[in-house]
Amino acid sequence: MIIAAIDIGSNAARLLINEVKIQNGKPEYIKLNLLRIPLRLGMDVFTLGKIGEEREKMVLDSMKIFSDLMKVYKVEHYxxxxxxxxxxxxxGNEIIEKVKNHANLTIEIISGDEEATLVYENHVAEGLDKDFAYLYVDVGGGSTELTFYENDTMIYEKSFNIGTIRLLNNLVTDDNWKEMKEEIKANISSKKQVVAIGSGGNINKVFSMSKTKDGKPMSIAYLKKAYKEFNDLTVEERxxxxxxxxxxxxxxxxxxxxYNFVMHWADINKIFVPKISVADGLIHNIYERVSGEK
Structure with missing residues (x-):
């Protein structure tokens, strides 16, 4: 079965195409292609309230490319x-209608809570040590999704309007940070040690730079060090x-x-970075739906 997922975020749009095969009675997800286009929709939306003409054209052109690539791969479900x-x-809804006419793709606008659920759909924590509780942290351009997981159960999920593009444009207020801190302090606690699971392109990049072995956690000490190192440099210097x-x-x-604030407030000192994303969660979600696994 060939499945595609399209994730249109505030910083970039991604098309992920997977083939799903059954091995020993379980689905195996084989990546066939991943295409990322930095549309940066948040640059318009978070400052102007809408997507401007130039970026609208980029969306339409990108979705046409995604649609054509899906035809080449003979995608069965997306x-x-x-x-x-x-x-x-x-x-937003007007552009979605234009995409439908231009590229024959149907786009859903999903809530922040559903976004958090899609990251959780990767089921990464199920394969990890049950002696810990886990906090999924997905940092995007427009929002950060937190999902708290303990004893094979989702305990808490919430989306916050704190993201990298919003921060880049100085659009995150002290009240936004205060809300996140209070929510974490009130909801992320366990008798077990809590460990983070990070997702998104930025944490993947930092993880690869850290030389941490796959499957091993990265320490908050390294995140603090990396933050200071990058913060002391201009964009051009980086x-x-x-x-x-x-x-x-x-x-x-x-x-x-x-990441540093979330882990500090939740009293977490290490983070796993298993290279998961909303797009990966979408692939799992689609497969489970069409195969009747759920």
């Missing part, structure tokens, strides 16, 4: 979801020194700020 920026854009693309160099420090 789901396309838009998150924080499209949720906030006053012309690009030159580390070979970052501009759309990574300008948001990475803001992502690290969010």
């Amino acid at each position: 789901r396309a979801c838009a998150t924080s920026a499209m949720r906030d854009a006053e012309n 690009m030159t020194k580390y070979g970052f693309r501009e759309d990574r160099a300008d948001v990475l420090v803001h992502a690290l700020k969010i």
Whole structure:
């Protein structure tokens, strides 16, 4: 079975195409292609309230490319979801209608809570040590999703309008941070030690730079060190020194700020980074739906 997931975020749009095969009675997900386009919708939406003409054209052109690629791979099932920026854009529904006509793709605008659930759909914690409780932390351009998981059960999930593109444009208030801190202090607690599971392009980049072995956790001490290191440099210096693309160099420090705050407030000292995403969660969600597993 060939399945595609499209995740239209505030910083980038991603198309993930997977083939799902049954091995020993369990589904195995094989990545066939992943295409990322830095649309940066949040740059328009969080400052202007809508998606401007230039970025609207980028959305239409990108979705046409995604649609054509899905035909080449003979995709049988797909789901396309838009998150924080499209949720906030006053012309979001209008653009979705244009995409339907231009690229024959149906896009859903999903809530922050559903976004958090999709990250949780990866079921990463199920394969980890049951002696710990786990906090999924998904940092995007427009929002951060937290999902708390203990004893094979989701205990708490919440989406916060704190994201890297919002921070880049100075649009996160003290009240936003206060709400996140109070929510974490009130809801993220366990008799077990709590460990974080991070997702998103920024934490994946930091993890690869840390030289931590796959399957091993990264320490909050390294996140603090990386934050200070990047924060002391300009965007251009980060690009030159580390070979970052501009759309990574300008948001990475803001992502690290969010991870450091969340882990500090939740009293977490280590984070697993298993390279999961909303798109991966969508693939799992689609497969479970069409195969009747749920």
